[in-house]
Amino acid sequence: MTGLARKSSHSNSSGTRPRSRRTHSLNQLFAETFIFVDIDGSLQNKAQFLASVSDRSEHIDSIRSESMLRHVHGDTVIVTGVYHEKGTLKGEAYYHHGRFTDTRIKDGSAWLCAASQSTLIQKERSTKLLVQSHIP
Numbered sequence: 001m002t003g004l005a006r007k008s009s010h011s012n013s014s015g016t017r018p019r020s021r022r023t024h025s026l027n028q029l030f031a032e033t034f035i036f037v038d039i040d041g042s043l044q045n046k047a048q049f050l051a052s053v054s055d056r057s058e059h060i061d062s063i064r065s066e067s068m069l070r071h072v073h074g075d076t077v078i079v080t081g082v083y084h085e086k087g088t089l090k091g092e093a094y095y096h097h098g099r100f101t102d103t104r105i106k107d108g109s110a111w112l113c114a115a116s117q118s119t120l121i122q123k124e125r126s127t128k129l130l131v132q133s134h135i136p
Contacts, residue, residue, distance in 0.1 A: 026050060030113050031105060037117040039098060060087040065100075075106035082121070097121050 027050060034046040044052060052058075068081035079102040086095050103115040 026053060028110075031107065034113060035115050037115075039096065039118050039120050058087060058089045060085060062086045077104045077111070078102070079104065083118075 027046075030046050030049070032046060034049065036044040036049045038044070063083060063085045065081050065083045068079060071078040071080075080099065082097070082099055084095075084097050086093075088094065098118050098120040100119075101115075101117045102113055104111045105114045106112075
């Protein structure tokens with residue numbers, strides 16, 4: 001989960017409101033046709049995504065977005081950026097550094113997230129080894 005999706009779930013998961021109220025609040029931010037593409041290529045629709053927010057096996061300790069760019073096309077906005085996320089999943093610590101793309105659409109007076117996609121950024125060392133292995 002990235003961009004608006006991850007930030008929204010993190011800010012709503014750390015409060016004192018009951019999870020059902022947090023999920024209801026998140027529900028208002030996403031289009032009914034919302035689709036999420038996670039770092040492993042898996043897809044989630046809106047109902048699946050909202051259910052995953054309530055999953056207690058993942059705990060996000062911190063998330064930070066940077067280098068965000070907004071591209072407006074009428075009633076559609078494409079937001080790209082970089083994120084850093086630390087947390088635990090099923091008791092195992094993780095750190096993700098990736099890029100995200102969010103698509104937001106105007107619905108009446110509200111801007112709703114229609115799609116969110118995330119890709120991990122490989123560590124520089126891994127990228128160098130990959131490039132070197134393809135040099136004749």
